[in-house]
Amino acid sequence: MSESDVYCNVCPHRCRLTEGQTGLCHARHNRNGHIEPVSFGTLTAIALDPIEKKPLARFMPGSRILSVGGFGCNMYCRFCQNHDISQTGINGAFRTEIMSPSELCRLAVELSETDRNAGIAYTYNEPLISYEYVRETAKLVKAAGLVNVLVTNGNINMEILDSVLPYIDAMNIDLKVFSDERYRLLGGDFDTVKAFIKTASHVSHVELTTLIVPGLSDSEKDMEKEASWISKIDPEIPLHITRYFPQYKMTEKPTDIELMHRLKTAASACLHHVFLGNV
DSSP states (O other): OOTTOEEOOSSTTOOEEOTTOBOTTSSEEEETTEEEETTTTEESEEEEEEGGGTTOSSSSTTOEEEEEEOSOOSOOOTTOTTHHHHTOOTTSSSOOEEOOHHHHHHHHHHHHHHSOEEEEEEOSSOGGGGHHHHHHHHHHHHHTTOEEEEEEOOOSOHHHHHHHGGGOOEEEEEOOOSOHHHHHHTTOOHHHHHHHHHHHHTTSEEEEEEEEOTTTTOOHHHHHHHHHHHHHHOTTSOEEEEEOOOBTTBOOOOOOHHHHHHHHHHHHTTOSOEEEEOO
C-alpha cells in the first residue's frame, strides 16, 4: 500500500484506491488523497413516476414523485434491469444531465405546484454511492416541505446511512436473497443489509422488495425464514415479492406464477402486507 492509497468507507467492499483510481462501484475515486464521488450531480435518468413504482404501497398512495438516478452500483447482480447505468462508469453509453442539489430541489418544487409532485426519489442505480449528493439535495427538499424517498440495495455501511437517514421519509430496500453465501455472489454483504434494514425501519417508513430469481431466491423455505426475520422487526413492514424476467446476463425463463403465489402465502403467515409484482 502506497502513501497515496485511501480506503473508501461507503460499503463493505472498502476499496483501496490509489491516486486517480475508481472503485468497484464505478462512481467513487481517489482525488488528492480523498475519496470523492465522480458522479456528484450527474443524472442519467429523471422522470415523474407514480410512487407505487418505487415500489411503495403504503406511503402517500396515489401521489407522484420526481425520480432521479446517476450511474454505478456497489453490487453486480446478473439480472439487473438497469445494468446500462448501474454497471458502468462516467464514460458509459448514456446521456447525462448535470444538476446541482439546489437546481434539482427547485425542479421538484416547481413540479409540486404544477404536477402534484410529492418530492424526490433517489433510485434507478444505487444512490448511496453518491451519498453526498443525496444528503445535500435531501436537506433542501425537506426544508422545502417535500418528501425524500430512497430506493437502495442497503449494502451500505452504517455511518453512511446515519448521515442521510434524518432527511429520508421513506425507503424501499432490496432484500435480494436470504443467504450470506448467495449475497456474496451478488457482491453484497448479508449482515450489512440486515443491519441497514433494522436501523432504517426505526426512523423511516420502510418497505422491502425481493426479486424471485430462479435458482437464487426462489426457495419457499428461505421465504419463510425471511418473513419470520422481518416480522421480528415489525410485521407491518410491507414486502414486495417481484417476478423475475430475463435481463442483462441471465436468460432463465420468468419465474413461475404459481410459485409466486406460494411464496406470497408463505410470507403472509408472518407479515401483514405482502404484495406480488410483475405477475
